[in-house]
Amino acid sequence: MAVRSVILGTGSALPPHRVSNAELAEKVDTSDDWIVERTGIRFRHIAGEGETTGTLAADAARAALAAAGREAKDIDLIVLATATPDQTFPATATRVQAALGINDCVAFDVAAVCSGFLYALQVADSMIRAGAHRRAIVIGAETFSRILDWEDRATCVLFGDGAGAVVLEAQESAGPQGRGILAARLHADGRHNGLLYVDGGPSTTGTVGKVRMKGSEVFRHAVVNLAGVMGEALDAAGLTPADVDWVVPHQANKRILDATARKLGLAPEKVIVTVDQHANTSAASVPLALDTAVKDGRIKPGDLLVLEAMGGGFTWGAAVVRF
Template identity: 45%
Template sequence: MIRTNEWKSNAAITGIGSYVPERRLTNDDLAAMVDTNDEWIVRRTGIRERRIAAPDEFSSHLAVKAAQQLLARYAKEAADIDAVLVATTTPDTPFPSVASRVQRALGIRACLAFDLNAACAGFVAALQAAGGLLQTGAYRKVLVIGVETLSKITDYSDRSTCILFGDGAGAVLLESAPEGAFIASDAMTDGSGGGSVYAAGLSTEWDGQPLAGGGKIVQNGREVYKWAVSHVPEGVRRMLDKVGLEPRELDWFVPHSANLRMIEAMCERLELPAEKALYSLTHYGNTSAASIPLALDLAVREGRLAAGHLVALYGFGSGLSQAGLLLRWTLKSPQK
């Protein structure tokens, strides 16, 4: 049964930061590795380059730098944070969590810290979870980070996947606000489609069938594309229906930055101008859980995203999972 109730939280975003590794991997670089070229990649995905973590650089390093930038830009104190949620599919280690590594690096003692894995829907799912924590009244300031080092599980001999993925991190701070900026949410999962995009781990089978890839990303791009272009617009409309709004009333639509052609198709189905979509894929590629916060921070830096804007975030990916959040952007210019 699809839930139709309206959901609100007293949460508001009060800070944002991001970090991407220094190394750039361009389409021309990839053309020297596999049978592809810049024109082919741009025409099919919109991606021109992506950032790649150094061999000794892992998700926790990127997450900490994004969080530190947030704290410096908005004059926030790490000691005031009482929960750290990290959305990632590429933790440094299965345990301890990336969140606990962030806690240690920032010197926070009295805080809840855990990782959340919902793949490319992870950041929005983490925002939903963080909003719930604030709603209980037991937590006041929650740091939410989306981070990936997908290059470490990408097969660079597979041209269908290696052209897509990159590394990066985006962080936001959530705090309780009298009027709450989170307006409505959406979530849907179809585990039967899990074999469409995966990375094998302790188990190497899915529904009795062997999983390929040896721990690297394997994706049936055609199936994922069809599923996303159909289900994401439905989810966005379902979320807006809960509060009596239409897509045309949005100031910005921020889907997971998987593929520009996919985003354009979603906008067409929503009858929304493609210019209203924010994405981070052009220079960062598909960064899974990091793609939406990276897109938000880019828009803040460019002056496009401003206080008062109505924004629909929508993550989707492996699982097959999808998570949406409708919010009123309240963040003003950084203090530093």
Template identity: 55%
Template sequence: MIYSQILGTGGYLPERVMPNSELEQWVETSDVWIRERTGIESRHIAADDESCSDLALNAAQQALAASGISAEDVDLIILATSTPDQVFPSTATRLQQRLGVPAGTIAFDVSAACSGFIYALDIANRFIQTKGAKTALVIGAEIFSRILNWEDRGTCILFGDGAGAVVLGAADQPGIISTQLHADGRQESLLNVPWGVSQGYEALQGVHGKVTMKGNEVFKVAVRTLGQLVTDTLQTNGMENSDIDWLIPHQANIRIMEATAKKLNLPMERVVSTVATHGNTSAASIPLALNVAVRDGRIKRNDVLLLEAFGAGFTWGSALIRY
């Protein structure tokens, strides 16, 4: 059997930090209100001249350096994003060129909103297991600030920009133990950007391609769905709650993260949380959180990690990993 293992991690956050106090100037909200309901204190915002591939490039370079793998040895790039540089070519192929990854390498984007990194990780794992690739670069990168309505306090307070990356390599022992992916398109109306290229530019008028969300409904579905996902993941692998060393959830809302930790009977000290200073960076949130905990020494080799995410679609998924 061939397995895949995380060889290195990387992350990048734009220089500009936007505290909650800045949002008080634009919408009817307050620092206290945001902290109490989301756990968010600040978020990073991309500069006007920064693109999704810029963020991805920085995270990918850091992951490659950490893994000791050169760009020339990468034979698969999967980039999860809802905010690509352009319609086509994919941001992954633009990243391929900028990194100096050889021509002929497989490179493509994945769109699964906040679950995108888990989807991309699953696909890369399957490539490696089936000998379609030996070394994969998996990235989550988002500039969500470009699709926010800054007059909608229900959404503009939540999101930030950033990128996270991992390098996966073939191994003879399981690194990625299992993954689970799910979707339910019937819930589209609760969280979406209600415009797309195929609708034509006339349809953009009045909608402006911005995120819309029914926050309370999304919260309820997310808590219920992620709780069941945790149970299913452990049962599928014959594991107990106590077998998990670290929970690395999608950084959407501290209350959702606390509910998932409670389901695992895991103290919050064993939950990697970056939501306070990152906000919700969508597909980038899990790899960013993983990178933070690896680099500050909390996560060590052989630790068992449970990654889980929930996003628009709805999409949701988990990855059980021995780091």
């Protein structure tokens, strides 16, 4: 038996303001057909006044705690993945900590864009396995609408706002049938910065900047990198694609999801798809999709999951989890 990080509960939060492709087409030179054909996206949620990455993250954390049957005082670690923090500093995780009423726990942010939740999950898992912490909340939260160029139809139609969270707890477990995070693999390659980035920052322009992307190049790298890292994580867990019950991917583009599944020989019915309803919520997309599938009953205790994501940097990663 060994200590593993077990997902006790999931939670999510979305801004109430839901925007359809048709509504976007009234402001941007685009159409519902154009967006759906190229991305699979039909709706996205956009944060309004008073809604921030921190408020969405706190709401998702509360939902995850309720689902886990735990209280805020039980948590001794908060890791929040985001590319759109409330402030340059302090970490948005500390705002979540305060919102939850936790007076003292380790709390910090992780920045790996769309792969952020996978990075945060492995960081928290490593700290739990090392014995430094017992229970953690891992959150992916974004308000990407705040860094979009609403005159660039190639990017502004792709993204939405939201948050997702999981509660992890140290438990003794063994073998591939035991619950918990079985294996994870992460990568980064900074040579591709210019393919997906924000054209601003505190130490360069002194501005927040806007999202810029070369979509066709990102697509090509995504399919190869995601299939590769999923295979690595499964190998590390001593499992194969045939053992997988559900893939919970980063929700960037329906065509990327389909192509990645084909490359691994996975049936499309095993892939959780929420990109049509949420668009690309960056670091929030994996935990949002996970919570959606848990809540609607598709993902059940004992199921084998593969979580995967790729984002700007490039960064990418995958985790094999027995739910």
